[in-house]
Amino acid sequence: MAENPPYARIVAEIRRRITEGELAPGDRVPSTRQIAIKWGVALATATKALTVLKQEGLVRPEPRVGTVVAVAPARDKPRPRPPAEPGDELTRDRIVRAAMEIADAEGLAAVSMRGVAAKLGVGTMSPYRHVDGKDALVMLMADAAYGELEPPDSRIKDWRARLELGSRGLWRLYRAHPWLAHFTTLTRPVMLPNLAVHADWMISAFSGHGLPATKVMNLHVLLFTYVQGVAVNLEREAQAEATSGLTDQEWMDAQEADFASYVESGEFPAFSHLMRSFGPEGYDLDLDEVFELGLAALLDGIAVLVRRR
Structure with a gap:
C-alpha cells in the first residue's frame, strides 16, 4: 500500500488532536512555519495541510492570531470535503485574496505561489496563468489592501x-x-x-x-x-x-528577572524610578x-x- 503523502499525515495528526480534545475551539494550531519545522516539509505542504483542515471545517484563519480550531467535532464522524461551488473558477482576484489570507494569518514571508495554489486546491502552476510571480502578487495584494481604505470625504475641509x-x-x-x-x-x-x-x-x-x-x-x-x-x-x-x-506576555514574564536586575542595580536611576512608579x-x-x-x-x-x- 502506498504511503500517505506528507500533508495527509500532518492533517491526520492535527485532526486527531482536535477530535480528542487536545486542541479546543479557539486554540491556535501550528502555523505553516511551525508545521514545516516540526514535520520537515516545505511551506507549500504545510499550507496544503491547513487548507484541508479548513475545508473540513476544523480550523479557520483568525487575523493577527493565526489559524485556530473552529469547532469541536463529533468523534469518528466522517468529514467529507465540501463540493466545489459552481462558477468557482480561478481568477486573479481569488489568487490575490487567498494570498492576503495567508499573509494575514502567517505573515508575508509565508506567501508563495505554490502555497497559494495549495490553498486554492489547484495545480502548482495554475496561478501563473493570472499572476507573473510572487513579486507581482505582492504588488497586487498591497493595492487590494489599500483599496480597503475609506474613500476621502470631500466635505471635510479642516x-x-x-x-x-x-x-x-x-x-x-x-x-x-x-x-x-x-x-x-x-x-x-x-x-x-x-x-x-x-x-x-x-x-x-x-x-x-x-x-x-x-x-x-x-x-x-x-x-x-x-x-x-x-x-x-x-x-x-x-x-x-x-x-x-511565546505570547508577548509570556516572553516578558521570562525576562522579568533580567529587568529586575537593571531596576535594582542602581546604575540607571531614571529607568529604575520610572519602573517602580x-x-x-x-x-x-x-x-x-x-x-x-x-x-x-x-x-x-x-x-x-x-x-x-
Whole structure:
C-alpha cells in the first residue's frame, strides 16, 4: 500500500488532536512555519495541510492570531470535503485574496505561489496563468489592501481633521493587514493606484497654507512613515510569537528577572524610578495608545508650521 503523502499525515495528526480534545475551539494550531519545522516539509505542504483542515471545517484563519480550531467535532464522524461551488473558477482576484489570507494569518514571508495554489486546491502552476510571480502578487495584494481604505470625504475641509482621518484609516488598515507595513521602504516608494488616492488626500490637506513644496512632501512622508513605523511592530510580534511559541506576555514574564536586575542595580536611576512608579502591575504597552500619542504630537508640531504662514 502506498504511503500517505506528507500533508495527509500532518492533517491526520492535527485532526486527531482536535477530535480528542487536545486542541479546543479557539486554540491556535501550528502555523505553516511551525508545521514545516516540526514535520520537515516545505511551506507549500504545510499550507496544503491547513487548507484541508479548513475545508473540513476544523480550523479557520483568525487575523493577527493565526489559524485556530473552529469547532469541536463529533468523534469518528466522517468529514467529507465540501463540493466545489459552481462558477468557482480561478481568477486573479481569488489568487490575490487567498494570498492576503495567508499573509494575514502567517505573515508575508509565508506567501508563495505554490502555497497559494495549495490553498486554492489547484495545480502548482495554475496561478501563473493570472499572476507573473510572487513579486507581482505582492504588488497586487498591497493595492487590494489599500483599496480597503475609506474613500476621502470631500466635505471635510479642516487640514487637521483630514490628516487625522487619513492617518487613523491607515493605522486601522495595518491593524487588519500587519504585513502591509513591511511592503515598502521610505527610500524606495512604490506607487499603486489605491495608495495614490490616500497620498493625494493627505497632500491636499496642506493646500492653501503657503508651505513650500519640499516641506509639504516632507510632512506627508513624515506622517506616512510614522504610521508605518509603529505598525511594523504588529507583524514583528506575530513573527516572534510564531517562532518562539511565546505570547508577548509570556516572553516578558521570562525576562522579568533580567529587568529586575537593571531596576535594582542602581546604575540607571531614571529607568529604575520610572519602573517602580508603575507599581506591582508594571507597564503594559498599548500600541494604539502609543499611535494616538505620537499622532497628536506630530499634528501639534505641524500646527505651529501652519500658523507661521
